[in-house]
Amino acid sequence: MSLSAIPARWRVLAPFLAAAVLLAAAGAFQAALWPRIGRAPGEELLYFPSGLFARQASIGYETAAADVAWLRGIQYYGEHRLTDQKYVRIGHVMSVVTDLDPRFLAPYVFGAFVLAQELHRPDDGLALLEKGRRANPDSWLLAFETGFLHYVCRHDYESASRYFVRAARLPGHPEYVDRFAAFASQRAGNRGMAVLLWKRVLATGNQYMQEVARRELARLDAEERAR
Amino acid sequence: MNRVVAIARNTLREVARERVALILALFGAGLVGVSLVVSPLALGEGRKVVTDFGLAGASALATLLAIVLGSSLLHKELDRRTILAVMAKPIRRSEFLLGKYAGLWTSAAALLAGMVAITVALLAATSRDVPWEASGALLLSMAELLIVTAVVIFFSSFTTPLLTAFFCASTLLAGHFAEDLHYFGTHGASPLLAAATEAVYWLLPHLEVFNARGLVVHGEAVGPERLAFAGAYAALYAGALLAAGAAIFERRDFR
Numbered sequence: 482m483s484l485s486a487i488p489a490r491w492r493v494l495a496p497f498l499a500a501a502v503l504l505a506a507a508g509a510f511q512a513a514l515w516p517r518i519g520r521a522p523g524e525e526l527l528y529f530p531s532g533l534f535a536r537q538a539s540i541g542y543e544t545a546a547a548d549v550a551w552l553r554g555i556q557y558y559g560e561h562r563l564t565d566q567k568y569v570r571i572g573h574v575m576s577v578v579t580d581l582d583p584r585f586l587a588p589y590v591f592g593a594f595v596l597a598q599e600l601h602r603p604d605d606g607l608a609l610l611e612k613g614r615r616a617n618p619d620s621w622l623l624a625f626e627t628g629f630l631h632y633v634c635r636h637d638y639e640s641a642s643r644y645f646v647r648a649a650r651l652p653g654h655p656e657y658v659d660r661f662a663a664f665a666s667q668r669a670g671n672r673g674m675a676v677l678l679w680k681r682v683l684a685t686g687n688q689y690m691q692e693v694a695r696r697e698l699a700r701l702d703a704e705e706r707a708r
Numbered sequence: 709m710n711r712v713v714a715i716a717r718n719t720l721r722e723v724a725r726e727r728v729a730l731i732l733a734l735f736g737a738g739l740v741g742v743s744l745v746v747s748p749l750a751l752g753e754g755r756k757v758v759t760d761f762g763l764a765g766a767s768a769l770a771t772l773l774a775i776v777l778g779s780s781l782l783h784k785e786l787d788r789r790t791i792l793a794v795m796a797k798p799i800r801r802s803e804f805l806l807g808k809y810a811g812l813w814t815s816a817a818a819l820l821a822g823m824v825a826i827t828v829a830l831l832a833a834t835s836r837d838v839p840w841e842a843s844g845a846l847l848l849s850m851a852e853l854l855i856v857t858a859v860v861i862f863f864s865s866f867t868t869p870l871l872t873a874f875f876c877a878s879t880l881l882a883g884h885f886a887e888d889l890h891y892f893g894t895h896g897a898s899p900l901l902a903a904a905t906e907a908v909y910w911l912l913p914h915l916e917v918f919n920a921r922g923l924v925v926h927g928e929a930v931g932p933e934r935l936a937f938a939g940a941y942a943a944l945y946a947g948a949l950l951a952a953g954a955a956i957f958e959r960r961d962f963r
Contacts, residue, residue: 540884541919545764548750548757555751584926587753687751 535577547582554578571595572605579612589613590626598693603634621654633675641665657681676701711799715807723777723815735769736826743830755835759925762827767849770820771856778812778860779872791962802954805861809950813857817850844930845920851942852918858946862953883915913945
């Protein structure tokens with residue numbers, strides 16, 4: 482059959498129809514096979530660049546690039562929280578975010594919290610907070626979070642007290658920081674102090690941190706009842 | 709001066725015909741969409757994310773508009789021979805070039821201001837707090853556009869639209885790496901390479917001068933000294949490029 486036998490209207494529509502059919506086929510092909518082939522375990526975020534490279538590649542848009550990396554990091558954490566609860570790359574992602582935008586405080590706090598609480602690597606969490614405090618020496622929040630990790634994860638009450646006092650001396654701190662600074666040295670190792678700290682996370686942390694705080698409060702409550 | 713203004717007005721009309729308003733509408737819709745989708749996912753950092761994306765998107769789109777529209781601005785006049793009709797009037801080639809530059813900068817700056825206004829309005833509506841600091845970032849980006857449009861006009865005064873776009877993108881990219889280039893060139897390189905790097909460093913536009921988005925997203929205002937310095941640097945650099953561009957354009961054969 483020659484092309485001229487096809488009505489003109491169909492000849493115009495045919496390429497668009499072919500494009501739609503091919504696009505639908507590509508989508509169906511991916512939906513059917515990708516879940517089976519997929520990425521190898523641990524492959525996700527392997528491509529994540531180093532902070533220095535990401536900073537160079539962002540050509541003046543570092544803070545927007547930091548936001549993209551932050552969103553990707555949260556997505557990674559959320560996915561693994563629902564599945565295997567392994568967050569091996571979270572430290573690297575938060576390090577990249579903070580290399581891109583050293584003044585963005587949330588990644589230091591959240592990254593350190595996950596490293597210390599979920600991966601049981603409090604020293605790595607404290608190192609991330611230390612990096613944050615070097616870049617933001619006036620941040621009461623980072624000093625307070627450092628005290629928090631020393632208290633609840635390392636049970637180093639002397640260091641915790643030192644950082645709470647330091648946070649209370651920095652500008653812009655809320656009233657509760659003064660209270661923790663006053664109580665920390667008196668109530669070192671006290672269960673009530675740990676409960677107060679976790680209740681503070683419940684009141685001020687993000688949704689994931691609040692979930693961990695609920696879990697920790699329930700654990701402390703169970704320990705108390707068992708006595 | 710009136711002749712320059714007339715050419716600038718005409719350029720503005722020409723750019724407006726390219727449906728710049730559509731870019732603004734798409735930007736606004738895109739930003740609203742991003743803020744709706746991203747804010748709940750950002751774990752309390754939605755405002756920062758929207759500010760970042762709004763300011764970065766505005767700056768990138770205005771730069772892109774200046775390069776894409778600007779690179780063919782002079783070429784169209786030459787291609788359609790309309791420049792011959794303009795040159796038949798008592799107008800110097802340098803005035804024609806300056807008018808094109810003023811029109812292109814005004815178009816790109818107006819688009820930039822519109823996009824920043826959309827970002828500020830969205831932030832004010834969602835958090836009931838007007839981020840006035842954004843005005844500092846806007847002024848610096850406008851100053852940066854003085855250089856971007858001057859680079860576009862300079863290259864388009866002697867080469868084709870495609871090469872103009874390529875040279876502009878390369879210059880702007882290198883402009884963001886000027887400090888790094890200087891650092892690597894002066895640390896451990898041979899004296900000859902160090903001297904060459906030093907020369908390239910002073911030749912390139914130092915575009916990091918105009919990047920205060922990092923300050924603004926963290927709620928800090930841009931100081932008046934920085935604004936004054938950036939404005940003066942942009943005026944001097946753009947002036948140098950326009951002078952060179954005008955000198956080349958004076959000698960260009962229109963046939």
